[in-house]
Amino acid sequence: MKKLIITSENVKFLQKINELADQDITLCEQCGTCSASCPMVAEMDITPSQLMRMVQLGLKEVMETKAMWVCASCYTCTVRCPRGLDVAKVAEALRQVYLRKALDYIEIKKIPKYEFVSLPQIAIVSACRKFTG
Amino acid sequence: MRIAYYPGCTLKTTAKNFETSAIAIAQQLGVEFVELPRWTCCGTVFSLTSDDLIHHVAPIRNLIRVQEMVKRKQVDDEKRILTLCSMCFNTLKRSNLRVKENIEDLKKINNLMYLEEDYCAEIEVIHLLQLLKEIGFDKIKAKVKNPLNNLKVAPYYGCMILRPLEVGIDDPEDPTIQRDLLEALGAEVIDNPYKKVCCGSYQTVNNKEKVAELAFDILTHAQREGAEAITTCCPLCSFNLDFRQKEVLKKHPDFKQIPVFYITQLIAVAFGLDNKTLGFDQNYVDPKLLLKNKGLIK
Amino acid sequence: MKDNNKPKIIAFCCNWCSYAGADAAGTSRLQMKPHFRIIRSMCSSRIDLELILEAFSRGAWGILVTGCHPGDCHYVDGNYKTLRRITLLKSLLDNLGIEPQRVRLEWISANEGGKFQKVVNEFIDEIERLGPIKEEVKT
Amino acid sequence: MKIGVYVCHCGGNISEVVDIKKVMEFAEQQGDVALVKDHAHMCSDVARKMLVDDIKEYGLDKVVIAACSPQFHGRTFMGTVEKAGLSPYVMEMANIREQCSWPHYYQPELATKKAKDIVKMAIVKARLDEPLEKKTSPIGKRVLVIGAGIAGIQAALDLGDAGFKVYLVEKEPSIGGKMAKLSRTFPTEDCAACILSPKMADVPANPNIELLTNTEIESISGFLGNYDVVAVRKPRYVDITKCTACDKCAEACPVVVPNEFDEGLSSRKAIYLPNPIAVPHAYVLDDKSCLGLFPLACSKCYDVCDAGAINYDEKPERINFTVDTIIVATGYEIFDPRKKKVYEFAKSKNVLTALDLERLISLEAEGTVLRPIGRRIAFIQCVGSRDELVGNEYCSRICCMYATKLSQLLKRADPKRDVYVFYVDLRAFGKGFEEYYKRAQRTGVKFIRGRVAELHEDSHTHKVRLKVEDTLTREIIESEFDLVILSVGLRPSEGTTKIADTLRLIKSPGGWLQEAHPKFRPVDTLADGVFICGCAQGPKDIPDTVAQASAAAARAIRLMNKGEYEVDPITAFVDEKLCSGCGICAGVCPYEAITIELKDGKRISRVNEVVCQGCGACVASCPSGAQQQRWFMTSQLHAMLSAALGEEV
Ligand SMILES: Cc1cc2nc3c(=O)[nH]c(=O)nc-3n(C[C@H](O)[C@H](O)[C@H](O)COP(=O)(O)OP(=O)(O)OC[C@H]3O[C@@H](n4cnc5c(N)ncnc54)[C@H](O)[C@@H]3O)c2cc1C
Ligand SMILES: Cc1cc2nc3c(=O)[nH]c(=O)nc-3n(C[C@H](O)[C@H](O)[C@H](O)COP(=O)(O)OP(=O)(O)OC[C@H]3O[C@@H](n4cnc5c(N)ncnc54)[C@H](O)[C@@H]3O)c2cc1C
Ligand code: SF4
């Protein structure tokens, strides 16, 4: 059994994400609307509502999950949250925390050349913006 | 009427057909797109974090271009900038909203730029669909020479013109703007329950299998309701729904391909414009066969 | 309050919450500095600019206005009126050369004796630091 | 002027700190003070008798009691001086206990000094006190009850039984409200119609109740004890005293329209019986769907009515009456689920509201099957409640329980059914509710924690596919159902909103009627003599509705039973010479007690002293110093300021 101990570190992490995302994540009522609205949820290791819960408790382990990277920033969750929370922004805030350490999530170099030729520019630019620091 | 027009990178390359068809139909409606001089990439996805101002500089710089055009009397519409690409629309509008709502941010962004005049936060960003609605679907209907009778079309909206709420141009849960427009063109409009479901967006770069899966859902649901064609108004949606059909076929060999139009291409067809200018060659699934079968082009 | 070296403070308390809160402080034997006198009104919304200026001109050093917490007003929304009025008044005082912090508005409920004590002691300390209003300002 | 000052020791509570003697000496020096005494316990019988005797013997006309807080013994001493023949408002208390001896226990010298100031403040105020008399106003025994759902019916019956005259006004052609539509009622599952219809029948049988159905309130003016009501009775075109409810007219009528009582699931004729248990039990002609009355286009119903009950020439009738108190019981409406687009209500054949289902089950019990209910059924909770997207943040309080009820009724009727309830939090807080929830679980209803994100009805199969996260297992469920029931929340009814405007009642967030105090005056409003009950005040179930209705009746009786009520005289009044008629005071008064009237061609402010509650806000707002409050005159406050600040007064 894990012991639940919320330390000031956890609180700081929550505050940081709150600040970056300009949200009060504490208000999430864990209704699951975001998860069931998400087109990418099948690809995620934790659901968006779980991601919100982990941030709410300040669990930094959330940084090791895949969900925030799988998020396509489609804002479906955002327009449906009954508490008016912007889950997409929270995912962005988490990505930023990672990327600002000058880390990249994907290696652009690994994308085959022929793909690059046909892909629309906006796809490439946004992928770079979302996945690289 | 001359209006400032922001093309964005994609419309100059993989979505050239979107631009040419849009310019062609606009001409018919008495609107001239005046391309921004020295425009830069908008950044494609607006910066979501509260402390990230630097990524708003590019969009705002483009809006300053409009200010300059207004001063030089290069446009008649003095308050607005038109976009075709949904992503550019979303990015520009969101940045614009941010500085409109937050004077401090506006000041900071103005300070981040050296060579530009200050942005006054008075420009409004609109999408082509909004302009068409404003012109009036009645007026558009009057221009139809070649009604799209019997053509069963399912409009697809994607995310960026619907969400988030403050940016969207229509009801995010039940958008109707393309439906009304297509009805004016005489088409039989099919309501696809997946019309607002995300196509996977930029995940197409590193996870094309998932995007293909989403495209499969979106397209087969439309087909189930009887659709023969899809319309979009975004180069990325278009790519994911059209080009990724190749990937769909790999996984679902029974899948029947379906043409994906830019909405402007169908308007042009209805207006009876010469289809040679409409860039059907740039579409992945050939739309010409369907149009020929329906007697809409020769 | 004839001792000229000690602050003279008037506390306006509304009948329903804050006067009862002051009573509660007393009942609990919470000790306070004595340099204040309470005037009861039915509602904090009775307190106007004229009364406060009158108090200053008669030698008050500071004025404490207390009312029920927002939402608890016995007269629907009297305390909101008070809040608006006091905010306005502070800018006026500034123009008159009276430090705005000489007027303080606090929400104190009937059972918040502890809060009443804390507010009074803090306020007296603060006003003591400011000292009396300068004679020339008074006229 | 003769002022008597009494200093209390409070058995040491005061005298151990404050030097009583010094305070007495100080008081003696003050002008107009004719007598100074002390006592160990001023509140004791002996001391109060002494006070009465002194007033008479020395001819005192003002009294200052330096003792405890007026909150503690103010009423006591007001009563005492009143006994001696003085106005209770010439007694002032100097609070030298709670606000002097107790909080300054360790500073006896400063406390004594402060006690002197406090006594002086009371003396200078007393000097300016006017002998106000407590006023009384007569009050009769007539009550208006607006709305005849279960709340209005209960209140009217309680009042009628207690011998009060009741006008019960209902805008619909029958009484009963929403409860009449329900199947069974949680948690005991009594049949709603079976327990309601005897109560409905009691209404016309009660000689003290005047029932006005098909009637709306046009205006209400006046105040407690004197509310003038104008009501308008809409034409029913059927004489309720003649109609035998034989149904011949409806049989003959060619017009078929949706039946609102069955939520549009069934149909009715243009002339119809509002519902099977309708009271009055008479038909009504719906002139909006009738083929036409002016000029008459059909008359089929008239031709077949043997009772001669139909009269096409009926006109709206204006009814005037006066009442002393008012009870508002105008109820609720269900949330319109079309506003929640993701649930595709109205677009889908197999997405219904819970109220629709109540009707289906009731009708099935009566032997009418309007549509199949199916095997797989899902309930979606919190539709239109707890949802910022639709602007309703509140919990509707009853939908968890009615879903618990309806789901198990369906499951028990056919145990082969799969019944699911998708909830966010299951709120089963009432008496017997948790046990009832457990019973539903035992019956086999599956409760899954998650808010349904979206649904879609297949255009071919008409199965409804919904998506939801089971937030306890974090699995995303996508599943198909034959029928989806939306557990819609409650909204204040249109009638409630209208009456709030007519009576100028305050609304709480969500638009419900605001009670005077959420704990201690739950059925009072801030308008004297106006009470609220049932769902007009907020979402609630039938037991709570009925409890509030009886409470409202009791609160109304409390006011009316004495025949008169006391009006506190510490009201505002206007010095007409100073008033400029600017109207600022009228704008700040929370009770709209102030009107601006023309007098000799000049606009002046007038305070209705029966309505004024004495907050003093108007006084503070008046730029001309024309508005004053009795017992808190500006002159009195100034005098107290001077005394407090050590000036000579
Ligand atoms: C689907 C559903 C199931 C329910 N099941 C249960 C249950 O099992 N058990 C339970 O305890 N509760 C249940 N309830 C709750 C129950 O319906 C309410 O508690 C109860 O009906 C409230 O009664 P009311 O008199 O306050 O309001 P209403 O029933 O709404 O009555 C208000 C009356 O006032 C009239 N009116 C409105 N405005 C005016 C006006 N301006 N002038 C004149 N007349 C006016 C209306 O016509 C109506 O007749 C359920 C509710 C719903 C929606
Ligand atoms: C921890 C806690 C917190 C709460 N917080 C809130 C809150 O924030 N808000 C809220 O609304 N409610 C709150 N409540 C609930 C609230 O306390 C009750 O609703 C309320 O006190 C009930 O009052 P009562 O008069 O019915 O019962 P009680 O307070 O129990 O009074 C019953 C009285 O009857 C006397 N008595 C009993 N038997 C006899 C007898 N045979 N003869 C003579 N006298 C008898 C008892 O001595 C007692 O004085 C809280 C309750 C608890 C336990
Ligand atoms: S929809 Fe909103 S409230 Fe519900 S779980 Fe997601 S973030 Fe939390």
Ligand code: SF4
């Ligand atoms: S924004 Fe991201 S998390 Fe939200 S629904 Fe879209 S993909 Fe899912």
Ligand code: SF4
């Ligand atoms: S009157 Fe008040 S102060 Fe005097 S004995 Fe009674 S309780 Fe104590």
Ligand code: SF4
């Ligand atoms: S026919 Fe006449 S008596 Fe019979 S129900 Fe109709 S109105 Fe009543």
Ligand code: SF4
């Ligand atoms: S007159 Fe009207 S109500 Fe009567 S039968 Fe004809 S249509 Fe029906």
Ligand code: SF4
């Ligand atoms: S009672 Fe239950 S279903 Fe209704 S709003 Fe409250 S939590 Fe939601």
Ligand code: SF4
């Ligand atoms: S004292 Fe208060 S209630 Fe009375 S008239 Fe003035 S504002 Fe209205």
Ligand code: SF4
């Ligand atoms: S605010 Fe004063 S001057 Fe103006 S109408 Fe009221 S009483 Fe008269």
